[in-house]
Amino acid sequence: MPNRAFAIFVWLLYLAAHTEAQVASTTAAPPSAPVTTVIRAGKFIDVETGKVLANQVIVVRDKKIVSVGEGDTAIPNGAMMIDLSHMTVMPGLIDCHTHLVGDATDTDPVSELRKTSAVRAFESIPNAKVTLLAGFTTVRDVGTYRALVDVALRDAIARGDVIGPRMFVAGAYITITGGGGALNGVAPDITLPWDLRFGVADGPDEVRQRVRALEANGVDLIKVIATGAFLSHGSIPSTDDFTYDEIRAAVEEAGKKGLRVAAHAHGADGIKNAVRAGVASIEHGTFIDDEGLRMMKEHGTYLVADIYDDECISTGINGMPADFQAKQGAETQRQNFKKAVLLGVKIAFGTDASVCPHGTNAKQFAYQVKYGQTPMQAIQSATINAATLIGKPEEFGSIAPGKYADIIAVSGDVLADVRVLEHVAFVMKEGKIYKQ
Numbered sequence: 001m002p003n004r005a006f007a008i009f010v011w012l013l014y015l016a017a018h019t020e021a022q023v024a025s026t027t028a029a030p031p032s033a034p035v036t037t038v039i040r041a042g043k044f045i046d047v048e049t050g051k052v053l054a055n056q057v058i059v060v061r062d063k064k065i066v067s068v069g070e071g072d073t074a075i076p077n078g079a080m081m082i083d084l085s086h087m088t089v090m091p092g093l094i095d096c097h098t099h100l101v102g103d104a105t106d107t108d109p110v111s112e113l114r115k116t117s118a119v120r121a122f123e124s125i126p127n128a129k130v131t132l133l134a135g136f137t138t139v140r141d142v143g144t145y146r147a148l149v150d151v152a153l154r155d156a157i158a159r160g161d162v163i164g165p166r167m168f169v170a171g172a173y174i175t176i177t178g179g180g181g182a183l184n185g186v187a188p189d190i191t192l193p194w195d196l197r198f199g200v201a202d203g204p205d206e207v208r209q210r211v212r213a214l215e216a217n218g219v220d221l222i223k224v225i226a227t228g229a230f231l232s233h234g235s236i237p238s239t240d241d242f243t244y245d246e247i248r249a250a251v252e253e254a255g256k257k258g259l260r261v262a263a264h265a266h267g268a269d270g271i272k273n274a275v276r277a278g279v280a281s282i283e284h285g286t287f288i289d290d291e292g293l294r295m296m297k298e299h300g301t302y303l304v305a306d307i308y309d310d311e312c313i314s315t316g317i318n319g320m321p322a323d324f325q326a327k328q329g330a331e332t333q334r335q336n337f338k339k340a341v342l343l344g345v346k347i348a349f350g351t352d353a354s355v356c357p358h359g360t361n362a363k364q365f366a367y368q369v370k371y372g373q374t375p376m377q378a379i380q381s382a383t384i385n386a387a388t389l390i391g392k393p394e395e396f397g398s399i400a401p402g403k404y405a406d407i408i409a410v411s412g413d414v415l416a417d418v419r420v421l422e423h424v425a426f427v428m429k430e431g432k433i434y435k436q
């Protein structure tokens with residue numbers, strides 16, 4: 001009976017629609033009212049002007065800063081108050097050179113083969129957490145041997161599944177065969193799994209192809225290993241790895257998608273090749289010469305120099321093998337950092353965390369001050385300058401309306417003794433308090 005069948009069909013349709021509506025109405029949460037938090041700051045470091053202000057009130061709604069002003073600013077009804085009137089309040093810190101995934105001190109290929117990418121991912125969870133709790137609300141994470149684990153960690157943090165800093169990730173190292181970012185020391189008849197050789201490229205065409213493959217997998221920046229590395233067996237730090245043409249290919253290809261290139265470079269010639277090719281930053285810069293420094297200033301290239309971490313290499317506190325400890329360069333790098341500061345080269349803070357234990361990143365501030373920066377310049381290198389290098393100064397890097405509420409606080413006079421940054425007492429990231 002077609003009529004009866006039609007009636008049943010209509011009834012079923014009605015039932016389906018009605019049930020769906022009921023489910024929807026029971027599961028949809030009522031729209032939550034925006035959470036407003038008001039922070040009273042005793043001292044306030046304005047990293048954009050380089051001034052310290054007194055008695056400021058910061059209003060935060062959900063993830064963003066709404067206003068910053070004098071103490072008598074109208075305070076919204078029902079706001080949660082946080083009294084930091086006895087503390088110094090400043091923007092969340094940014095480390096532009098971390099490796100949250102993997103262990104930079106252990107480049108024995110066999111160790112890398114003993115661990116799956118899943119093991120590496122779970123191991124990175126505490127690294128992310130201690131970094132955030134040390135006051136670093138953003139990191140630029142510049143490479144992992146197990147490709148793309150950093151992309152997964154970034155996304156897990158962004159979803160709120162893992163506690164950690166906001167991450168900008170490179171996905172892998174783009175490096176020559178046998179280069180400073182390759183997993184060296186494996187017998188030639190062993191084929192490494194794809195994710196342990198993801199960034200190996202020789203010649204401009206292969207470099208372009210690797211950049212495209214990384215972009216297709218959602219990276220935020222490209223990391224090229226322009227010269228040899230200290231922490232890689234058989235690699236010579238002062239020697240070029242990539243040619244100018246290869247680095248230029250990376251810069252051009254990355255630029256098409258709006259991505260920047262960070263160049264690991266120790267040797268003087270490799271640094272100049274990378275600067276000429278248009279990279280955004282020189283990482284390490286150990287053996288830079290005067291010409292290289294002048295070129296960096298002229299091109300506006302950032303120097304990201306890990307001038308603290310030799311304390312962990314030469315003392316072996318993170319378990320460094322002897323051949324790594326034997327590669328000297330720390331004092332040269334520190335003196336060259338000082339020259340860069342005097343010349344006015346742009347500096348962004350980066351520690352190579354993983355060489356030293358995660359969460360001790362702030363120990364580098366005292367070294368940047370010892371080697372020529374004022375405490376304010378050192379703070380700016382890890383806030384507004386770092387945000388500018390990453391390309392997001394409108395989103396974070398200072399405490400200003402419209403930016404993410406990434407806010408930390410310390411006790412004591414940070415401009416008299418920058419080491420107070422080693423003991424951050426309050427951490428807020430995107431309006432959420434992680435340490436108080």
Ligand SMILES: [Zn+2]
Binds near residue numbers: 098142
């Ligand atoms: Zn590094």
